[in-house]
């Protein structure tokens with residue numbers, strides 16, 4: 402379980418540029434929750450994910466992961482428990498390394514077996530099995546440099562890397578927004594399958610209103626650093642895209 406207790410993030414405190422990116426946010430995320438995070442530009446969505454991953458510090462408040470206070474835990478110490486994908490498929494992979502080497506890095510980091518180690522036969526079999534499940538033919542291209550892949554293939558690989566050792570949390574920051582609609586739909590399908598299969602607690606930022614009702618079990622709307630609406634499963638079922646748009650407009 403992930404818990405936010407009165408978390409605030411203030412940038413440029415005490416100056417004319419002061420900005421409360423998160424304003425006293427309290428939130429409980431249960432194990433297995435798949436939460437869609439909505440909000441206009443500048444609402445605080447990325448900041449919410451950034452304080453979970455440890456990319457930026459909180460100004461006040463606490464973050465607990467399974468009861469452990471991780472508020473001041475450095476980012477690299479959270480990396481094993483938290484997988485993250487960004488809008489840009491170029492983030493998160495090493496373009497000059499092969500598919501197999503990228504997976505090897507992700508796997509050894511997750512396993513804490515040192516930053517890099519030689520890929521063993523049984524690892525290779527495991528990678529082939531995981532890649533085959535993506536149905537993109539990447540299992541035939543273990544020695545292909547990642548820089549040669551398309552955006553969609555690369556995002557699928559990044560997803561696999563982020564989840565190859567099941568993380569406690571998966572943070573998806575508009576991870577399909579840079580892809581064409583067909584590829585985006587296929588990446589969402591793959592994401593949902595992996596999330597469901599491993600019951601990974603997930604937060605997904607999206608600007609796609611229908612995606613925000615279709616995926617996961619909860620939707621939250623942020624505005625000006627505050628959570629202004631939480632739609633639980635039952636309420637979500639009765640919410641149409643138009644209803645959600647109206648809430649969105651309202652905030």
Ligand code: ADP
Nearest residue numbers: 412420422440441442443444445446447448449
């Ligand atoms: P969203 O992801 O919802 O678009 P962000 O979380 O990126 O919003 O940003 C929330 C607010 O905090 C915005 O006004 C943004 O300009 C500001 N902000 C975000 N990151 C920083 C930063 N590193 N330094 C200064 N201001 C920032």
